[in-house]
Amino acid sequence: MDSCPICFESLSKGACRLVECGHKYHFNCIRRWHYHSKNLQCPTCRIKSRHLEDIERKVTINLAEFSDANLAISEISAQMGSLEIRSNEVRQEETRWNLDSLECRLCGESNVRTNVFCQECHTAYHEICLRTLHLEVGDFSRCVACCNCHHIFGSSSREPPASREHLARFLTERPGLHAARTHPHRSIRAPTSDGFEVVQSWRLLSELQEKCCLLDLSEHKRKIQAHVRKVLNAHYSKGSGAIATKDQYTEINKAVSRNLYRVSDNKYQPDKFDYDVEALRLIAIELRKTG
Amino acid sequence: MSQRLAKEYRALSKTLGRDPEYAYIISLAPVSEENLRKWESLITGPPDTPYFGHEFTLQIEASEAYPLEPPKVQFQARCMPHCNVDFDSGRICLSVLDAAHWTPAWDLLHVVHAIWLLLASPEPDSPLDVDLACLVRAGDRSAHNSLIAYYLNGGSRGHCGHVSER
Numbered sequence: 001m002d003s004c005p006i007c008f009e010s011l012s013k014g015a016c017r018l019v020e021c022g023h024k025y026h027f028n029c030i031r032r033w034h035y036h037s038k039n040l041q042c043p044t045c046r047i048k049s050r051h052l053e054d055i056e057r058k059v060t061i062n063l064a065e066f067s068d069a070n071l072a073i074s075e076i077s078a079q080m081g082s083l084e085i086r087s088n089e090v091r092q093e094e095t096r097w098n099l100d101s102l103e104c105r106l107c108g109e110s111n112v113r114t115n116v117f118c119q120e121c122h123t124a125y126h127e128i129c130l131r132t133l134h135l136e137v138g139d140f141s142r143c144v145a146c147c148n149c150h151h152i153f154g155s156s157s158r159e160p161p162a163s164r165e166h167l168a169r170f171l172t173e174r175p176g177l178h179a180a181r182t183h184p185h186r187s188i189r190a191p192t193s194d195g196f197e198v199v200q201s202w203r204l205l206s207e208l209q210e211k212c213c214l215l216d217l218s219e220h221k222r223k224i225q226a227h228v229r230k231v232l233n234a235h236y237s238k239g240s241g242a243i244a245t246k247d248q249y250t251e252i253n254k255a256v257s258r259n260l261y262r263v264s265d266n267k268y269q270p271d272k273f274d275y276d277v278e279a280l281r282l283i284a285i286e287l288r289k290t291g
Numbered sequence: 292m293s294q295r296l297a298k299e300y301r302a303l304s305k306t307l308g309r310d311p312e313y314a315y316i317i318s319l320a321p322v323s324e325e326n327l328r329k330w331e332s333l334i335t336g337p338p339d340t341p342y343f344g345h346e347f348t349l350q351i352e353a354s355e356a357y358p359l360e361p362p363k364v365q366f367q368a369r370c371m372p373h374c375n376v377d378f379d380s381g382r383i384c385l386s387v388l389d390a391a392h393w394t395p396a397w398d399l400l401h402v403v404h405a406i407w408l409l410l411a412s413p414e415p416d417s418p419l420d421v422d423l424a425c426l427v428r429a430g431d432r433s434a435h436n437s438l439i440a441y442y443l444n445g446g447s448r449g450h451c452g453h454v455s456e457r
Contacts, residue, residue, distance in 0.1 A: 006295075006395045007295050008295050008298040008299070008398075009294070029395075033359060033395055036359040037359075041394075043394040044396045046394070
């Protein structure tokens with residue numbers, strides 16, 4: 001059995017293959033190296049790889065896309081601040097955990113605090129890594145599942161909340177979890193019925209993305225409309241009599257602007273369109289229509 | 292990942308002393324078995340060089356991030372006259388020890404071997420010892436070799452500038 005050139009352990013489990021050069025590594029090891037080196041070179045032959053084939057799952061990942069997605073998500077979550085795991089605890093009390101000694105199962109990094117933890121199989125993840133993996137394999141659903149036991153975080157088919165004794169027991173049974181000391185907190189908000197708020201935070205992420213898009217959109221529209229107003233104002237002040245009332249002005253403005261949004265695909269593209277000329281042309285058409 | 296240093300240690304105890312390619316390595320092992328991050332190696336100089344017949348100590352330190360980051364390797368201070376080694380500190384200029392050129396597929400044995408090969412082929416384009424680099428660049432092999440032999444056999448060497456003042 002081959003061994004992984006990075007950790008020297010057997011490749012019998014969790015192996016993947018760089019498609020371009022065929023060298024095999026543990027999925028976690030090579031991704032950790034990619035994160036660390038910030039390039040996609042093969043550690044053995046230095047050939048730059050664009051695709052990684054997960055041999056077990058039979059999925060090929062486009063590494064170029066993965067890094068883009070990863071970057072985008074880390075930027076968004078940096079804006080949002082870090083998310084904390086709240087264990088499902090006795091009413092009116094929340095227990096916060098420090099999971100900083102746990103390695104993320106996906107990237108292997110333990111320096112950055114892992115913030116998702118599967119209660120079913122006791123596996124820790126970075127929220128970003130888990131989310132990125134879902135994107136990589138083309139799963140755009142908002143439900144996030146544990147890669148190890150496929151338990152869906154935040155699903156209703158969960159076991160009843162773990163009691164404090166149970167938590168304490170498994171913490172002492174697992175030596176890797178030494179930092180998971182529990183600090184009781186007065187409740188900030190009522191605990192949810194689920195142990196983790198991952199699903200909730202995904203929703204926040206996508207809401208934030210949507211909001212960004214909307215902001216963008218209105219910005220584009222505002223710029224286009226500025227041109228239309230400029231041309232219209234010129235008409236209006238000339239007193240040519242073509243535009244008689246304020247209502248007419250508003251109507252024409254609306255119609256022309258809408259037309260312009262449509263032809264320029266809702267994006268302000270001053271290099272592609274001369275908005276002043278286009279506006280003038282469309283205003284003339286509108287004026288002819290209204291007679 | 293500290294498992295990996297343990298693996299290397301285990302593999303080395305099988306390789307060393309058996310593989311004639313690495314016969315020049317007298318020892319390559321952790322300083323103490325309690326801390327696998329600090330290693331030391333004793334090597335003999337390559338044949339057909341002024342280093343032949345002499346023994347050199349390499350100090351190796353692997354960071355937490357090893358093997359994602361290269362180990363820190365240096366000769367014992369003021370023991371290695373070589374155009375790519377800073378004589379006073381023992382620091383080595385070698386591309387594979389640089390984070391930009393390091394790959395995690397390398398291990399400590401590779402590193403020691405690369406340094407051993409460096410002893411036989413000095414690189415005057417990235418010198419840490421200007422005097423020796425000048426001699427290499429000038430193509431004066433015999434002066435280069437005899438100067439090294441002089442230092443290795445106990446010839447005194449001051450700090451920078453000593454040789455060029457003569």
